[in-house]
Amino acid sequence: MHFFSSNFTLGILGGGQLGKMLLYETRKWDVYTKVIDASLEAPCRIACNEFVQGDLMDFDAVYNFGKGVDVLTIEIENVNVDALEKLEQEGLTVYPSSKTLRTIQNKASQKLFYVDNNIPTASFTRFAYASEIEDSLSNGGLQLPFVWKSAQFGYDGQGVKIVRKLEDLEHLPNVECIAENKVDFKNELAVIVARNSKGESKTYPVVEMEFHPEANQVEYVICPARIEPEVMKKAIAVALKVSESFNHVGLLAVELFQTQEDDILVNEVAPRPHNSGHYSIEASYTNQFEQHIRAILGLPLGKTDSKVAGIMVNLVGAEGHTGDVVYENIDAILEMEGVTPHIYGKKQTRPFRKMGHVTIVDEDVKKARAMAQKVKETIKVTSH
Template sequence: MSESRDLFSSDFCLAILGGGQLGKMMLYQTRQWDLRTKVMDASPEAPSRLACNEFVIGDLMDYDAVMAFGKDADLLTIEIENVNVEALEDLQNKGVEVFPQPKALRIIQNKAQQKLFYTDNNIPTAPFSRFAYTSEIEDSLANGGLAFPFVWKSARFGYDGQGVKIVREAADLEGLPNVECIAESLIPFTHELAVIVSRNVQGEVKTYPVVEMEFHPEANQVEYVLCPARIPEELSQKAQDIALKVSQGLGIVGLLAVEMFLTESGEILVNESAPRPHNSGHYSIEGSYTDQFEQHLRAILGLPLGRTDSKVPAVMVNLVGAEGHTGDVRYEGLDEILAMPGVSPHIYGKRKTRPFRKMGHVTIADASLEEARATAARVKSVIRVHAKSNK
């Protein structure tokens, strides 16, 4: 694709749906390559607004807004999967290249459809039941079709720990939205893992190393990402093989992040997938020969894929808004963490903080993964994302 047209320092236009931190970090690379971009987001304060050539305010789920935004683009991609797929399909039919492909996005947007895709393609995943409405779960429990405990997941629009809840008793169902959902078996696991697979237009495929994720127990968000994962090589290979199978089945051009559970018995089960750069790959900016954002661009532009191995072990720490703090953001402890060896903070540019909102991340690179993890714990204990005045 790239040989037939000029991409860099040209009129070629890459359109990105979503202006959050993933889009901002993707724009690091478009700036380096002098690749013309335009971004659409519903928020006038979106982090990507300053780094693109053109910024458009619009609802990503609105058909007309997406059509108007994408009609003059040469290529369109996403940084969040909650977008209007019908518009993407129609743009594709009108000749606009769209990656990841709308057909795959339809599957991934709906967690029930995702789970059906895994079972239909013999991809190991936790047992589940599908419900048109949350209210149907009570009947299933009463009739023996479902038993406690299980994980409730909204089929649509779950993000950053929202739309997921562990249900251990009937009282835990109270207050859940009455929407299409799944009830998934609660899996006893030893590790949560992720593998990012990259695929370009020509069909070249590469995987990143398996990473290990440590989650915040209350927010259901990733606190730490460790690369490489602290698991035996044979399990790493098994996880990569499963991720490749998911990627092959979906046929996604671009990146696909596949999250997995490693069970106590050594089984690897796919949890869910995301067709875009992913929180589990942020370490790659400092840790990899080719970071995930550059790799995504290489893939969708039809360029050769870059090396995915690590230059150095790395640990990523998410910076999230502190509990009890809402309002204009204030970062405390940045000077102190910058004095630590191998520490690289990334501040996303969100002016307002709220509890558990992703506001940035810090990567710690070190020849020793153990030392990097220890430094990450010190970073976590020092830095605070507070509000200048609580409301």
């Protein structure tokens, strides 16, 4: 099939910032794109060839959209999987597959998948309703503290809470969920695996993630991770096993814990480009977005090595600010060497909303990390 400057159409479910960054690559290669999103303000709208307004969870909207494309991919997991399954049955190429998405969409199913495939992960208990947790605690089936996770629709720190005492259960939504043993970890790591339809795989270097203590969102992504070579090898081996077990095509971001004993446990995965790979736009030979396009179109995978060390700082809405966005001191960070801001195009800010990111590159990861701190302290995302 001819993909470039042809009548081939790539469909993308979701019009957010990940889709927008995918579109930088499709425009580079003149691949025709069609995007569906519920919001007319979606960041993708300015960059795709065709934009359709529609609900990603609505069967008919997703099915009818899929009928008009040649290959269908996602930039967000919360989409109607039944529609994807029907499209696949009718012969459409869909990556990630509906089967993979169905498993990943539900955190309980995802955890059971790891158990079934002998993939190391933290011990957990599954509950049909959060109200059952108190009984389990009083019967000794569950111990405090633990990490509560909503089985569905959690993202960016939403739907996740550390439960340290009984009172912490009071405001949890009464939904299907898991209670996961709290892992005593040294580091939170991630590995992005690229796998094309021919089964060829490549991994990006292991990155280290530093999280905001309150928002439970990534604040910094550091590449390369500051860990021992043996731990790196282990992390890459586990990530590859996860990708192969899913028979995944495209990018799979595998989030990992490095325990105090240097064991590697899988936390969760995302079957698409991911926040932990944004550094690759400036720092890698092949950025994660180009790699995703290569993988889903069955093209040879690009070189995943880094040219320089890269740190990514998330730009999130400041606390106490809701409304029309203002980026304060952006000129000050542009004066710093090796600093590149990415603004996602969301006109409205709110506390902790992801509004953009900044990449800092340097030959020396320590210098890059110090500069990242300076960037974080300088730029502010506020409102009028």
